[in-house]
Amino acid sequence: MHETEILLAVVVATLRAATPLMIAGFGELIAERSGVLNLGVEGMMLMGASVGFIGTVATGSPILGFVAAMLAGAALALVFGVLTLSLMANQVATGLALTIFGVGFSALVGVGWIGTPLQGIATDIWPGLSKASPMVQQLMLLDPVVWLAILLPFIAQRFIYRTRAGLILRAVGESHDVAHALGYSVLRIRYLAVLFGGAMSGLAGAYLSLAYTPMWSDNMVAGRGWIALALVVFSTWKPLWLAIGSLLFGFVTIAQFQAEALGLDVSPHLLAMLPYLATIVVLVLISRDATRLKLNAPAALGRPFHATA
Amino acid sequence: MDARSLTPRLRLSGITKRYAATLANSDISLSIAPGEIHALLGENGAGKSTLVKIIYGVVRPDAGAIAWEGAPVEIADPNAARRLGVGMVFQHFSLFESLTVAENIALGLGASETIAELTVRIEEIARRYGLAVEPTRHVHHLSVGERQRVEIVRCLLQSPRLLIMDEPTSVLTPQEAEGLFDVLRRLSDEGCSVLYISHKLEEIKALCEHATVLRAGRVVGECDPRVSTEQQMAELMIGGALPTAHRAAPLREGRPCLEVARLTLMSDEPFGTHLRDISFTLRDGEILGIAGVAGNGQKELLAALSGERRAPTAEAVRIGGVAAGLLGPAARRRLHQSFIPEERLGRGAVAEFPLRENALLTVYQAGFVRGGLIRFASVARYARDIITRFNVKAAGIDAAGSSLSGGNMQKFIVGREIGTNPRVLLAAHPTWGVDIGAAIAIRQALMDLAAAGSGVLVVSEDLAELFEISDYIAVLSGGRLSAPKRTHETTVEEVGLLMGGKMEAGAGPAVADAA
Structure with missing residues (x-):
């Protein structure tokens, strides 16, 4: 009985740690499949985290908080879209600038909210949580956002490979010139993909500040945006691999906490590195095959589109 | 019925399009009757592509009117063109490499069908017109000819009433081109008009009923290609007498200047062709033509010869007798080898x-x-x-x-590249996309260089060019090179068969192609 409890706790904790990566990563995957490389994920997540937190505390409704966070992420993505798609600025430089902007702006917005207490959304949704048995308590930690993250890879797989919209998305990312010649509106599709990516980043950030560690502090995303970006590339733009990478990261994060709790005689800083390191190493090994990487990479990734006509 | 057939399918009047300083199309008028195969002739830069883009709705004209079956129309975008019944096969194919044939075709059609339903229709059309196409294959596995068939099937699925073909045979073997002409004639019999863009005059003579000739953005003449001679049409196109190139010196047996022995090299590109067991010898004063449809290892062979990719062993490539297989491009240039790459800029x-x-x-x-x-x-x-x-x-x-x-x-x-008098010159598609006058000058320069004692290797898709200038012709197909043959001992048909991948096993020069 006790072992099942521990196992359940590990599974739940892993899923929760993987959720922000899964959601932000999937948003970025869609944007990149359309041929746009947005390196601003970290910044958009931070905006989502601060705006989501403030929105929830101010309105008392986590749902409004999440919506506000998605809008904030999408707003930042819109800035990116205008700069890179309409004005054809360099995507890499603009994305980096977006992250720097997001780090600073989220800190500015959230400056009065550091240390404000907030109950986790799980407690909000299930009022009887604290009285339930430990097993049920664990299960109830799986809030709707986690369930969304669990379903996401399968939805994404179906969307990308089985629907017409997914086919058009892949086509635009493969060759914008051909898509344009066939009469598809490359810019409109890319704007939609980038905005969707921003909204998902905002949602992922808000999950961190509303559910994972219910509080706001500066730079609390702590590089997860970058990991999400790396996961997209190493997963060779495939949703199921992205899910596996996210779960791996989540699992090593939990293992690291356990190791610290057990009082392992290793520097906590080294342990804190572990999830990032392990994820990157494993994914590099997975995506070692250069041909496969080239085959699956959206061929037009990062290239500005200009309709020559 | 007569009244209807008198109404042209498409009539352009006074079409004008200006780009910054250049007038791409100036007051162009032409009309195409139902079922007519109409040629649009012109040099590069004559304005053919712009005109076609206007018809297909990719480009908006600055002035002029378009009438479709007698009624004035505005073609705002390619979708509008397709709704009217205009289909287009692009010169550079508009296919997505990483998608399947059926997915590619679905992207060019309306939204109503599932891939499964579409697959059935593709097979049906393919059977009806004798176009071999497999809907489930990925495009990057297909040869250029197969890709073109995919494009044609995509157009035919929309039951077009005007089909635009932009330089369709530039990438085909002669046999594949014949097959294409059969399809086009059949479409024409069924009442579909064809606008056929090319600068290959012999094809236009064989296929078209009417030709409009463009030069510098203007219509400079119309003719019936079945009646006019190639000479007349060429002179209309270039606006002057046609210069001719000729071989200056007779051939003599020189010393080997470039030797390739059993060169096998894996491609490092995902859609590349591996080179397999390639051997040939180029001698001083010779021109060796390498024929083949693009994508059969030309890029890889040129990279291996220029030094951009190293051979597995030093002995696999010898320049002037020196083992050069492991040398880079600069070192090979020091051995007096020059290289004219395919892409001019870049x-x-x-x-x-x-x-x-x-x-x-x-x-x-x-x-x-x-x-x-x-x-x-x-x-x-x-x-x-x-x-x-x-x-x-x-x-x-x-x-x-x-x-x-x-x-x-x-x-x-x-x-x-010629100015330094190289011992070996590698020329990749030297006249590709070059107009007739410049092409003749370039061919002449290559022949003069050979006459002065250098060895010249020309990779080209233009068989007429290779037959004109080469002393020997070999064919690259699927990464293998056929044994070089004396140009006057082989025929276009034989080379065409080799290009299609039919390497005769062990058959030496005894292939009696008396035709």
Whole structure:
């Protein structure tokens, strides 16, 4: 009985740690499949985290908080879209600038909210949580956002490979010139993909500040945006691999906490590195095959589109 | 019925389109009858592509009117064109490499069908017109000819009433081209009009009923290609008498200058072709033509010969007797090998650099640099010499590479590579996209170089060109090279069969193709 409890706790904790990566990563995957490389994920997540937190505390409704966070992420993505798609600025430089902007702006917005207490959304949704048995308590930690993250890879797989919209998305990312010649509106599709990516980043950030560690502090995303970006590339733009990478990261994060709790005689800083390191190493090994990487990479990734006509 | 057939399917009147300083189309009028196969003839830059883009709704004209079956129309975008019944097969295929045939076709059609339903229709159309197409294959596995069939099937699925073909045979073997003509004639019999764009006159004579000739954006003449001679049409196109190239010196057996022995090299590109067991010898004073449809290993072979990719062993490639397989491009140039790459800007020359600096790029070893410093005066003289000798149309040696037309840039690059009297010259598609006048000048330059004792290797898709200038012809197909044959001992048909991948096993020069 006790072992099942521990196992359940590990599974739940892993899923929760993987959720922000899964959601932000999937948003970025869609944007990149359309041929746009947005390196601003970290910044958009931070905006989502601060705006989501403030929105929830101010309105008392986590749902409004999440919506506000998605809008904030999408707003930042819109800035990116205008700069890179309409004005054809360099995507890499603009994305980096977006992250720097997001780090600073989220800190500015959230400056009065550091240390404000907030109950986790799980407690909000299930009022009887604290009285339930430990097993049920664990299960109830799986809030709707986690369930969304669990379903996401399968939805994404179906969307990308089985629907017409997914086919058009892949086509635009493969060759914008051909898509344009066939009469598809490359810019409109890319704007939609980038905005969707921003909204998902905002949602992922808000999950961190509303559910994972219910509080706001500066730079609390702590590089997860970058990991999400790396996961997209190493997963060779495939949703199921992205899910596996996210779960791996989540699992090593939990293992690291356990190791610290057990009082392992290793520097906590080294342990804190572990999830990032392990994820990157494993994914590099997975995506070692250069041909496969080239085959699956959206061929037009990062290239500005200009309709020559 | 008569009244209907008198109404042209498409009538253009006074179409004008201006880009910045150039008038791409000026007051162009033409009309195409139902079921007619109409040729649009012209040199590169004559305005054919612009006109076709206007018809297909990719480009909006500045002035002029379009009438479709008698009614005036505005074609706002390709979707509008397709709704009218205009189908187009592009010169550079508009296919997505990583998608399947059916997915590619679905992207070009309306949204109502599932892939499964579409697959059935594709197979049906393919059977009806004898176009071999497999809906579930990925496009990157397909040969160029197969890709074109996919494009045609995509058009046919929309039951077009006007089919535009933009230089369709430039990538086909002669046999594949024949097959295409059969399909087009059949479409024409069924009442579909065809607008056929090409500069290959023999094809137009064989296929078309009517031709409109463009030069510098204007209609300069119309003719019936079945009646007019190729000479007449060519002179209409270039607006003057046709110069001819000729071989100056008789052939003599020279010493080997480039030897390739059992070269096998895996491609490092995902859709590349592996080179398999390639052997040939090029001798001083010879021109060896390598025929083949693009994508059969030409790029890989040229990279292996130029030194961009190293051979597995030093002995696999010998230049002037020196084992050079492991040497890089600069070292091979020091052995007096020159290289004219396929892409003019980007590999042959730097677009942003002025011509004088472009002149220096590959020949700096020929005494243009002393003590680490560039001798600008002699470089400038060299660049000026190229411009005069090859009649390059440019605004002087300070004009940027990108300001030249493709043909003029190519003449400049050919001049630069020939100017140092290389022992071996590798030329990749030397006249691709170059107009007739410049092409003749380039061919003449290659022949003169060979006559002066150099070995020249020409990779080209243009069989007529290879038969004109080469002493030997070999065919590259699927990464394998056929044994070089004397040009006068082989025929276009035989080479065409080899291009299609039919390597005769063990058959020597005894292939009696009396035809």
